Amino acid sequence: MDFLATFTELGHNLGLGFSTAALPVNLAFCFLGVLLGTLIGVLPGIGPTATIAMLLPITFNFEPATSLIMLAGIYYGAQYGGSTTAILINLPGESSSAVTAIDGYQMAKQGRAGPALATAALGSFFAGSVATILIALFAPPLTDLALKFGPAEYFSLMMLGLVASVALASGSVLKALAMVVLGLLLGLIGSDVNTGAQRYTLGFLELADGLNFVAVAVGVFGIAEILRNLEDESDREVMVKKVTNLWPSKEDFKAMIAPVLRGTALGSVLGILPGGGAILSSFAAYTVEKKISKTPERFGKGAIEGVAAPESANNAGAQTSFIPMLTLGIPANPVMALMIGAMIIQGIQPGPNVATEKPELFWGVIASMWIGNLMLVLLNLPLIGLWVRLLTVPYTVLFPAIIAFCAIGVYSVNSNSFDLYAVSAFGFLGYLLVKLECEPAPLLLGFVLGPMLEENLRRAMTISRGDWTVFFTKPLSLTLLLMAAAVLAIVFLPSVRKKREEVFVEEG
Amino acid sequence: MQINVKDAASGAIFILIAAWFAFQTQELQVGTPLRMGPGFFPLLLAAVLALLGAIILVKGVLKGKPSEMTGVPWRGGVLILLAPIVFGFVVRGFAPLAIPPLGLVPAVALAILIASFASRRTTVFMAVTMTVLLTIFCLAVFQKLLGLPIPPFAGPLEWLNPYVDAAFAPFGAAWAALKSVFGG
Numbered sequence: 001m002d003f004l005a006t007f008t009e010l011g012h013n014l015g016l017g018f019s020t021a022a023l024p025v026n027l028a029f030c031f032l033g034v035l036l037g038t039l040i041g042v043l044p045g046i047g048p049t050a051t052i053a054m055l056l057p058i059t060f061n062f063e064p065a066t067s068l069i070m071l072a073g074i075y076y077g078a079q080y081g082g083s084t085t086a087i088l089i090n091l092p093g094e095s096s097s098a099v100t101a102i103d104g105y106q107m108a109k110q111g112r113a114g115p116a117l118a119t120a121a122l123g124s125f126f127a128g129s130v131a132t133i134l135i136a137l138f139a140p141p142l143t144d145l146a147l148k149f150g151p152a153e154y155f156s157l158m159m160l161g162l163v164a165s166v167a168l169a170s171g172s173v174l175k176a177l178a179m180v181v182l183g184l185l186l187g188l189i190g191s192d193v194n195t196g197a198q199r200y201t202l203g204f205l206e207l208a209d210g211l212n213f214v215a216v217a218v219g220v221f222g223i224a225e226i227l228r229n230l231e232d233e234s235d236r237e238v239m240v241k242k243v244t245n246l247w248p249s250k251e252d253f254k255a256m257i258a259p260v261l262r263g264t265a266l267g268s269v270l271g272i273l274p275g276g277g278a279i280l281s282s283f284a285a286y287t288v289e290k291k292i293s294k295t296p297e298r299f300g301k302g303a304i305e306g307v308a309a310p311e312s313a314n315n316a317g318a319q320t321s322f323i324p325m326l327t328l329g330i331p332a333n334p335v336m337a338l339m340i341g342a343m344i345i346q347g348i349q350p351g352p353n354v355a356t357e358k359p360e361l362f363w364g365v366i367a368s369m370w371i372g373n374l375m376l377v378l379l380n381l382p383l384i385g386l387w388v389r390l391l392t393v394p395y396t397v398l399f400p401a402i403i404a405f406c407a408i409g410v411y412s413v414n415s416n417s418f419d420l421y422a423v424s425a426f427g428f429l430g431y432l433l434v435k436l437e438c439e440p441a442p443l444l445l446g447f448v449l450g451p452m453l454e455e456n457l458r459r460a461m462t463i464s465r466g467d468w469t470v471f472f473t474k475p476l477s478l479t480l481l482l483m484a485a486a487v488l489a490i491v492f493l494p495s496v497r498k499k500r501e502e503v504f505v506e507e508g
Numbered sequence: 509m510q511i512n513v514k515d516a517a518s519g520a521i522f523i524l525i526a527a528w529f530a531f532q533t534q535e536l537q538v539g540t541p542l543r544m545g546p547g548f549f550p551l552l553l554a555a556v557l558a559l560l561g562a563i564i565l566v567k568g569v570l571k572g573k574p575s576e577m578t579g580v581p582w583r584g585g586v587l588i589l590l591a592p593i594v595f596g597f598v599v600r601g602f603a604p605l606a607i608p609p610l611g612l613v614p615a616v617a618l619a620i621l622i623a624s625f626a627s628r629r630t631t632v633f634m635a636v637t638m639t640v641l642l643t644i645f646c647l648a649v650f651q652k653l654l655g656l657p658i659p660p661f662a663g664p665l666e667w668l669n670p671y672v673d674a675a676f677a678p679f680g681a682a683w684a685a686l687k688s689v690f691g692g
Contacts, residue, residue, distance in 0.1 A: 395627070
């Protein structure tokens with residue numbers, strides 16, 4: 001009976017979602033999102049984080065649902081585009097497609113580029129569909145749980161999220177931790193919510209509302225990335241054979257069913273974890289396939305499993321990483337942090353209330369993911385030749401355009417020039433830190449969570465009358481903190497550390 | 509003894525930033541755990557950052573492996589960082605340099621022109637072509653299509669606006685038709 005009720009509710013919710021997502025304006029922007037996502041996924045040197053940061057201010061003029069639908073489309077669209085170049089020219093457009101390149105490129109060399117691309121697209125589509133249903137199933141109970149969260153629980157949950165982002169950053173754990181703390185500090189710049197005191201504003205009125213999130217994101221991800229690309233201006237060699245015979249054979253289908261299922265399951269689980277998402281999922285899925293294969297020696301030489309599993313996993317992970325963002329208001333990765341930024345710009349307080357107060361937004365975004373995935377399959381397979389030709393666009397033409405879009409985008413948020421100076425300042429800081437091998441993703445997460453973390457810490461301490469043990473006496477809070485401690489302990493274990501370094505070396 | 513410059517330098521930078529935040533906290537009330545003032549959490553964070561910075565610095569100095577540094581694109585770097593600033597000066601005006609607000613078109617055009625010279629491969633012809641095409645594109649997309657409230661020209665160049673409107677008039681009709689189809 002209970003099951004039936006859940007099922008009916010799910011149907012009702014998805015119905016609401018699809019009726020929102022199927023509005024012509026939402027369909028149009030969903031299409032624009034996945035199109036842009038594929039485009040930047042194909043082009044190396046510009047990723048979904050930078051693109052979403054640039055387009056964030058423009059979406060201010062849209063309806064909230066439309067804006068989130070488009071931004072989400074960019075994110076998962078980039079996963080598709082990234083795998084296309086990984087397979088065809090051994091150049092992963094996105095880091096989440098890095099493992100796909102291993103076997104995908106070998107398949108292409110053996111003249112089986114078509115089946116490899118089709119496997120990637122079909123696997124991704126299957127994983128995306130499953131993940132959409134999973135989000136629909138798990139979001140309501142998680143929202144209910146989140147509504148029971150007090151400040152202490154929220155504080156501990158955010159700690160877990162921040163620690164997890166550290167664990168997944170490449171390079172030194174210590175540096176990633178420092179970047180999180182630096183991000184938290186930067187997030188506190190501006191007026192103090194409780195007392196109105198000006199903090200670290202150096203007298204700039206423009207800083208009273210804090211540093212502009214878009215300016216920081218564009219600077220640290222967009223500008224710094226351009227500077228890094230300018231270090232090496234060598235030619236991209238593009239040699240693509242004509243892709244013939246797209247459809248996989250019967251044997252191919254048989255060989256890919258199990259890996260796709262496993263990849264989907266693994267990706268869905270890893271995506272939900274704070275700090276998780278597409279990159280981790282694809283690496284884990286590839287490793288699992290190689291481990292359980294009866295013929296592990298085929299991996300690296302064009303095994304179809306090596307394409308099917310990670311491609312399903314990264315798409316599933318990309319999508320389930322929306323769950324903590326939509327239900328708890330906690331970003332699992334920088335892209336989700338930007339999504340939260342988009343909601344705040346629209347005047348929506350992210351968190352468990354979104355599902356109850358804005359059901360059409362909540363379910364509309366979820367339903368649009370399935371529609372977007374369908375569009376991606378239709379968009380990608382027939383148009384592969386076109387996407388590949390895009391790679392011949394020289395970077396010299398690309399980056400002035402990126403700069404122009406960044407400048408206009410950032411300026412349009414508040415119409416003040418100060419934000420543009422902040423872009424340059426953070427571009428410089430971001431580049432400097434990247435040069436010193438400090439990963440910028442944890443900084444951005446810290447920046448978004450800084451004010452929330454402080455607010456919940458203060459509230460928790462007021463409720464507990466200044467007793468620090470409150471975080472350990474509440475069972476839920478204790479569990480979350482123990483998980484955070486466990487994650488931290490694991491990354492500092494010597495054996496894990498070594499393995500972790502290997503994985504990220506492969507990625508780079 | 510070999511020093512890992514990257515670790516040592518990043519450690520030092522973290523310590524410096526932490527020190528700056530801690531120094532600035534002087535003006536703020538720190539308070540008690542029960543009644544946290546605006547300075548409490550930042551001071552706590554600054555202390556943690558300084559500690560982490562110190563560990564990174566010491567580790568880099570004591571058991572560092574020398575690290576490779578790739579070249580820095582100085583010219584490109586300066587120009588790329590300059591472009592957004594110039595955009596800010598021109599779009600809004602900048603009194604200390606006596607720059608009047610000139611509007612979107614001059615701001616975008618200058619930013620693109622400056623940025624395009626960041627690459628050593630850009631020729632003057634390429635830069636000018638790109639500037640013209642991209643400026644028109646930006647004007648069409650952002651100002652006309654998305655309706656961003658930034659005037660194409662402002663201040664002493666305001667008299668140019670009617671010409672822009674005239675040039676985009678047919679385009680505007682098409683957009684209005686599109687809008688009515690989508691009901692947006």
